[in-house]
Amino acid sequence: MRNIKEIAQLSGVSKSxxxxxxxxxxxxxxxxxxxxxxxxxxxxxxxNAVARAMVSQRTHxxxxxxxxREYPVASxxxxxxxxxxxxxxxxxxxxxxxxTTDHEMSLRSADFMLEKRVDGLILIxxxxxxxxxxxxxxxxxxxxxxxxxxxxGVIHIVNRDQNGGLEAARHLxxxxxxxxxxxxxxxxxxxxxxxxxxxxxxxxxxxAEFGDSDIAYxxxxxxxxxxxxxxxxxxxxxxxxYTAVFGTNDMIALxxxxxxxxxxxxxxxxxxxxxxxxxxxxxxxxxxLTTVRVDTEKMGRxxxxxxxxLIRHEPVEETxxxxxxxxxxxxxxxxx
Amino acid sequence: MRNIKEIAQLSGVSKSxxxxxxxxxxxxxxxxxxxxxxxxxxxxxxxNAVARAMVSQRTHxxxxxxxxREYPVASxxxxxxxxxxxxxxxxxxxxxxxxTTDHEMSLRSADFMLEKRVDGLILIxxxxxxxxxxxxxxxxxxxxxxxxxxxxGVIHIVNRDQNGGLEAARHLxxxxxxxxxxxxxxxxxxxxxxxxxxxxxxxxxxxAEFGDSDIAYxxxxxxxxxxxxxxxxxxxxxxxxYTAVFGTNDMIALxxxxxxxxxxxxxxxxxxxxxxxxxxxxxxxxxxLTTVRVDTEKMGRxxxxxxxxLIRHEPVEETxxxxxxxxxxxxxxxxx
DNA sequence: TTTCTCTGTGAGACCGTTCCCATATGAGAT
DNA sequence: ATCTCATATGGGAACGGTCTCACAGAGAAA
Numbered sequence: 001m002r003n004i005k006e007i008a009q010l011s012g013v014s015k016s017x018x019x020x021x022x023x024x025x026x027x028x029x030x031x032x033x034x035x036x037x038x039x040x041x042x043x044x045x046x047x048n049a050v051a052r053a054m055v056s057q058r059t060h061x062x063x064x065x066x067x068x069r070e071y072p073v074a075s076x077x078x079x080x081x082x083x084x085x086x087x088x089x090x091x092x093x094x095x096x097x098x099x100t101t102d103h104e105m106s107l108r109s110a111d112f113m114l115e116k117r118v119d120g121l122i123l124i125x126x127x128x129x130x131x132x133x134x135x136x137x138x139x140x141x142x143x144x145x146x147x148x149x150x151x152x153g154v155i156h157i158v159n160r161d162q163n164g165g166l167e168a169a170r171h172l173x174x175x176x177x178x179x180x181x182x183x184x185x186x187x188x189x190x191x192x193x194x195x196x197x198x199x200x201x202x203x204x205x206x207x208a209e210f211g212d213s214d215i216a217y218x219x220x221x222x223x224x225x226x227x228x229x230x231x232x233x234x235x236x237x238x239x240x241x242y243t244a245v246f247g248t249n250d251m252i253a254l255x256x257x258x259x260x261x262x263x264x265x266x267x268x269x270x271x272x273x274x275x276x277x278x279x280x281x282x283x284x285x286x287x288x289l290t291t292v293r294v295d296t297e298k299m300g301r302x303x304x305x306x307x308x309x310l311i312r313h314e315p316v317e318e319t320x321x322x323x324x325x326x327x328x329x330x331x332x333x334x335x336x
Numbered sequence: 337m338r339n340i341k342e343i344a345q346l347s348g349v350s351k352s353x354x355x356x357x358x359x360x361x362x363x364x365x366x367x368x369x370x371x372x373x374x375x376x377x378x379x380x381x382x383x384n385a386v387a388r389a390m391v392s393q394r395t396h397x398x399x400x401x402x403x404x405r406e407y408p409v410a411s412x413x414x415x416x417x418x419x420x421x422x423x424x425x426x427x428x429x430x431x432x433x434x435x436t437t438d439h440e441m442s443l444r445s446a447d448f449m450l451e452k453r454v455d456g457l458i459l460i461x462x463x464x465x466x467x468x469x470x471x472x473x474x475x476x477x478x479x480x481x482x483x484x485x486x487x488x489g490v491i492h493i494v495n496r497d498q499n500g501g502l503e504a505a506r507h508l509x510x511x512x513x514x515x516x517x518x519x520x521x522x523x524x525x526x527x528x529x530x531x532x533x534x535x536x537x538x539x540x541x542x543x544a545e546f547g548d549s550d551i552a553y554x555x556x557x558x559x560x561x562x563x564x565x566x567x568x569x570x571x572x573x574x575x576x577x578y579t580a581v582f583g584t585n586d587m588i589a590l591x592x593x594x595x596x597x598x599x600x601x602x603x604x605x606x607x608x609x610x611x612x613x614x615x616x617x618x619x620x621x622x623x624x625l626t627t628v629r630v631d632t633e634k635m636g637r638x639x640x641x642x643x644x645x646l647i648r649h650e651p652v653e654e655t656x657x658x659x660x661x662x663x664x665x666x667x668x669x670x671x672x
Numbered sequence: 673t674t675t676c677t678c679t680g681t682g683a684g685a686c687c688g689t690t691c692c693c694a695t696a697t698g699a700g701a702t
Numbered sequence: 703a704t705c706t707c708a709t710a711t712g713g714g715a716a717c718g719g720t721c722t723c724a725c726a727g728a729g730a731a732a
Contacts, residue, residue: 004719004720014683015718016681016720017681017682019719027678028679046451049452050386052720055718057687059386061452071420072416074423075416075419080408084411087409087437096452098435099433099434101420109427112427115385223620254620257622280413284590286597341689351713353711356710362691363708364710364711365709368711383688387687387689390690391691392690393717
């Protein structure tokens with residue numbers, strides 16, 4: 001393969017001069033510059049990033065680690081969106097991105113990145129303490145996005161889920177709904193937990209009746225599980241004459257909505273359905289889903305910008321960024 | 337940072353011996369082996385992949401390049417699936433994956449990968465000739481997945497779209513549908529073109545009436561465009577009393593279905609709707625969408641396996657792999 | 673004239689590995 | 703006794719860049 005030495009010989013200068021021309025720093029006469037650039041152009045020479053990384057101790061690569069038990073991961077309607085945003089931002093900042101997905105939270109996939117000497121790491125979704133400790137030991141800067149653990153000192157970007165839950169409750173209450181059934185995703189996951197808490201806080205604040213019997217706890221935050229739990233609680237649901245369902249994410253809500261529609265329950269005519277996240281499917285469905293929007297685009301962008309600062313040892317103002325979610329009213333909810 | 341030299345000093349051997357212990361090749365006494373491994377364990381030493389790549393001229397990285405004009409890319413219900421499969425396969429084969437998405441087909445993003453010296457490249461979606469030429473010049477092995485161009489010699493993996501289109505026609509005809517309206521995605525794209533051709537071939541073979549007036553050509557293969565074109569042809573649709581709609585992908589079909597349902601047309605009661613791809617949304621919707629399944633999982637896996645062969649200079653049997661699609665009958669179609 | 677500064681250039685160390693080669697030792701064959 | 707051969711080890715070049723440093727010439731300031 002072509003290298004800088006070959007360019008140097010062909011243009012009749014030393015490799016030092018070639019290096020200077022390429023980097024643009026240091027002195028190089030116009031004459032030398034022209035000769036070198038001409039040869040580079042002719043040979044279609046591209047500097048070897050591996051060698052560069054070797055000496056500069058900077059790879060200009062960042063790693064994105066997504067842990068998720070269920071498929072899909074990259075094409076996941078929520079995590080995939082964050083990934084998309086990261087890819088776009090990173091590219092505009094001249095970083096290349098290693099993407100690793102894993103189903104168990106093993107140290108292996110973390111090591112995979114660490115060996116490759118990435119400049120920084122973006123960790124998406126919940127992470128266990130030992131993985132964080134492991135990564136921390138390496139001195140590689142990292143940022144957590146939408147993580148579950150509140151490890152002190154770890155820089156993380158999250159959605160203000162509690163507020164979102166509160167907004168959802170306010171919206172449904174405002175429409176006149178008094179009996180609301182909640183499908184709550186795994187409470188070990190920060191988002192689902194806080195969304196429930198926010199919702200509960202509003203209801204309690206309003207002295208509205210909302211207690212443990214109004215909540216179904218799901219084992220997964222999937223469409224199937226939403227459908228399954230709606231089915232399982234169907235008798236209960238009818239006997240208590242609920243008029244609304246709130247799922248702690250869109251897929252859950254969509255699963256519930258599918259069950260309802262299969263049982264000829266009109267949405268939103270008889271029962272209003274509301275989700276959280278605002279993924280692409282939410283707006284596509286008939287009826288389109290009222291939801292609380294999480295700004296995944298900003299999450300990804302901020303993650304890149306902040307990680308870049310960490311990498312360049314610039315000061316980072318905040319250790320925790322919380323993004324405000326936004327109520328998106330569509331067709332699946334209406335005044336009761 | 338820790339390096340092999342430091343390990344050598346601490347274990348009282350030369351760096352050559354340490355290298356041998358780590359790689360497992362060459363001679364090393366049990367005694368030396370133990371000492372070295374102990375130090376490695378204590379220091380949590382990980383060999384530097386950048387330095388390794390430097391001398392071995394193998395990075396164990398592959399690049400995935402996805403060009404797509406519209407958002408989303410990574411989270412796209414079809415391309416995202418392929419990406420997911422690639423990530424899983426690559427990881428099990430000990431490759432790390434660079435993911436790059438781009439909206440225009442620029443040489444820049446290709447260069448981005450080439451400079452980083454990936455061992456191989458997987459190109460997803462349509463690629464223009466100049467980009468292919470550019471990459472070809474570098475001698476980096478590459479594979480095209482679901483590409484549009486039939487460049488001779490380029491190894492590619494595609495779905496047998498023509499057969500799929502044919503199966504779709506056979507299915508709808510078999511159900512008794514005689515008047516079928518087709519929403520055809522951009523014909524510059526191989527898949528959409530062949531799906532239409534396969535469909536047309538079956539219809540003509542059956543001497544069924546299916547002509548140009550039964551086809552609407554879309555500008556994009558999106559949900560919105562499917563909706564828009566269904567709307568635009570609504571009068572035409574009704575006047576010709578069509579009983580079925582076939583979209584050349586699921587999103588198009590879903591867009592059309594949304595329009596129909598909004599206009600109180602019962603699906604599949606009055607009009608049957610059929611798509612192509614079988615993405616996650618297709619099974620979620622009510623009614624669930626009858627479609628033709630593309631084996632994205634296998635596409636991704638094969639891409640990795642074949643690329644690995646190319647990288648290791650092993651012979652690759654086929655230059656073009658065509659995967660057989662599979663009819664998936666769900667609730668959106670029924671006997672007319 | 674001498675000294676200083678700016679411009680321009682090349683030699684060579686270095687980044688962290690791998691791998692080839694030289695060397696050493698003890699056992700078994702000749 | 704010498705010759706092989708397998709085992710074991712370390713020295714040092716190489717991979718392809720960056721960067722520091724030494725040095726040289728030219729013009730300006732002393």
